[in-house]
Amino acid sequence: MIKRNFTAALVAAGMLVIASVAQATVVDLINNDSGSFTNPYGTSIFEFTQPQPTGTGVIDPFLRIQANGMEQGYNTSGGTPFDDKAGPWTHDIQFSDLQSTAVNINGTTYFKIMVDLNEPNGAKSTISLENLQFYTSAQGSKTTTDLSQLGTLRYSMDAGGDNQVLFDAARNHGSGSGDAFFYIPASAFAGTNPNDFVYMYVQMGSADETTAGGFEEFTLVRNLTPVPEMSALFPIVGLLVAVGSTHILRRRRMARVSS
Numbered sequence: 587m588i589k590r591n592f593t594a595a596l597v598a599a600g601m602l603v604i605a606s607v608a609q610a611t612v613v614d615l616i617n618n619d620s621g622s623f624t625n626p627y628g629t630s631i632f633e634f635t636q637p638q639p640t641g642t643g644v645i646d647p648f649l650r651i652q653a654n655g656m657e658q659g660y661n662t663s664g665g666t667p668f669d670d671k672a673g674p675w676t677h678d679i680q681f682s683d684l685q686s687t688a689v690n691i692n693g694t695t696y697f698k699i700m701v702d703l704n705e706p707n708g709a710k711s712t713i714s715l716e717n718l719q720f721y722t723s724a725q726g727s728k729t730t731t732d733l734s735q736l737g738t739l740r741y742s743m744d745a746g747g748d749n750q751v752l753f754d755a756a757r758n759h760g761s762g763s764g765d766a767f768f769y770i771p772a773s774a775f776a777g778t779n780p781n782d783f784v785y786m787y788v789q790m791g792s793a794d795e796t797t798a799g800g801f802e803e804f805t806l807v808r809n810l811t812p813v814p815e816m817s818a819l820f821p822i823v824g825l826l827v828a829v830g831s832t833h834i835l836r837r838r839r840m841a842r843v844s845s
């Protein structure tokens with residue numbers, strides 16, 4: 587009886603493995619404009635976009651990674667772990683920064699990240715997103731290469747299946763910035779302190795979709811639409827926030843132009 591139960595448990599475990607493998611999803615933004623997958627953290631959406639005009643004020647880069655073949659990294663102000671690219675556009679962000687990107691799609695709140703791809707022309711123009719994880723921690727500027735030390739894991743793209751997103755950097759030719767939006771379910775961050783630091787870990791490239799050329803850049807897409815409740819309850823505070831945001835963004839824009 588015990589032996590039979592053990593066998594049954596083995597069979598059940600095997601089915602679980604099969605089920606998780608079967609859930610692996612490829613979102614193909616080479617041939618489609620959008621796609622999504624659902625895992626234990628919720629549903630994430632990936633969407634091709636035309637280049638966004640630079641200088642619109644809502645685009646705030648916080649991670650650049652670059653390597654040939656495959657590349658990985660996470661945003662930090664502490665240094666350049668993995669394939670991080672040094673400079674002012676790789677830095678710490680806090681949860682309040684991520685919250686500023688919140689958008690509502692069909693009743694669900696998502697945080698909105700944009701990626702700008704830099705790949706060579708021709709056969710090498712395609713590139714893949716292999717892994718995407720978010721961690722939160724009270725401590726900023728980490729440089730560890732042990733991901734489990736980055737804090738509380740809030741979101742993992744490959745939970746429940748080896749998911750992948752495919753891009754073709756050659757789909758966009760115009761000037762401007764950006765090739766695709768990532769929409770990450772806000773519910774995955776429930777209970778996060780607004781002051782906590784957010785580490786976004788990204789891995790791109792595989793044996794089939796190698797990385798090359800310039801850096802890939804990840805950007806917060808801040809949502810400057812006024813929050814109605816806040817404006818209604820605290821009109822003066824809302825006005826001050828709006829003026830402050832415009833001022834900060836103007837300085838950012840100028841800083842970026844002059845870099």
Ligand SMILES: [Ca+2]
Nearest residue numbers: 710711712796
């Ligand atoms: Ca490539």
Ligand SMILES: [Ca+2]
Nearest residue numbers: 716744748749
């Ligand atoms: Ca994957």
Ligand SMILES: [Ca+2]
Nearest residue numbers: 704798799800
């Ligand atoms: Ca590249």
